[in-house]
């Protein structure tokens with residue numbers, strides 16, 4: 001897998017592409033790469049429906065694979081349970097299946113061969129005797145405050161946190177050991193959990209891992225794209241028309257880059273994926289079509305107001321619809337329609 005002929009420098013560049021931060025482990029990234037292939041995992045808790053911001057980690061997984069890494073995807077079902085105070089376990093099981101299907105469809109759509117990835121379900125190993133004993137052991141080393149702090153940006157926050165939510169970060173730390181990886185990758189929102197893992201793992205005699213983080217993508221309203229904010233998220237199964245409508249309503253002030261979710265999506269997803277140029281079609285009266293080879297060029301042009309928000313939005317809607325089309329097709333299959341209904345029935349309309 002990967003390209004065995006790549007130099008360490010080339011691998012480093014691919015692995016670090018688009019990251020905001022890397023925290024080195026007991027063995028540094030370079031040290032591992034000089035000796036062998038790196039194993040890295042990304043975990044996701046199957047809660048709300050995955051939306052288009054999930055393309056950011058998908059692109060990163062593609063980089064890891066291209067660098068010749070061994071990549072694991074953890075469908076963290078038990079974590080979903082720890083973070084969800086209401087849903088019965090059966091519902092969460094359906095959601096885990098839904099996530100797995102959706103993630104595979106997203107990866108396939110961006111051209112990643114999914115047979116090169118290993119999918120693991122949290123409960124496949126988190127209920128073993130060994131793991132369970134480690135859960136107790138780990139929590140004998142941490143205070144309530146530290147456990148609570150670690151989960152601040154990830155775990156649902158309530159005034160009186162349930163014990164479940166306090167266990168969440170500790171289990172995420174242990175996953176590094178039981179998945180047998182060199183590194184964990186996540187969004188910047190995972191940072192506190194990563195730091196917690198780095199502090200507590202050595203206390204159990206386990207290695208401090210490498211941690212990779214990509215920035216959070218602003219939503220279409222200019223805030224963090226969250227599954228719970230209906231207007232700011234585009235669901236993977238939204239229709240072509242919905243995608244166009246949501247983009248039309250998106251916050252994208254002329255000439256302004258900061259907090260611009262449409263531009264951020266171009267930078268984080270569309271540019272990494274488009275090897276053949278990024279073309280903004282314009283109405284004749286606005287001038288010729290514009291082609292950009294790099295995101296920096298697009299940003300500059302947008303800042304200079306050469307690119308109008310309406311033209312940018314139309315262009316993004318077009319590319320996004322291309323990305324979503326195979327995913328819609330996958331979920332048009334009767335078995336996946338059923339899965340969708342079981343996982344989110346009553347909450348989502350079927351397309």
Ligand SMILES: N[C@@H](Cc1ccc(O)cc1)C(=O)O
Pocket residue numbers: 042043044045074076079154171172173175176190
């Ligand atoms: N904390 C991750 C999910 C996760 C769970 C367990 C892990 O080991 C890794 C990641 C999220 O916010 O979705």
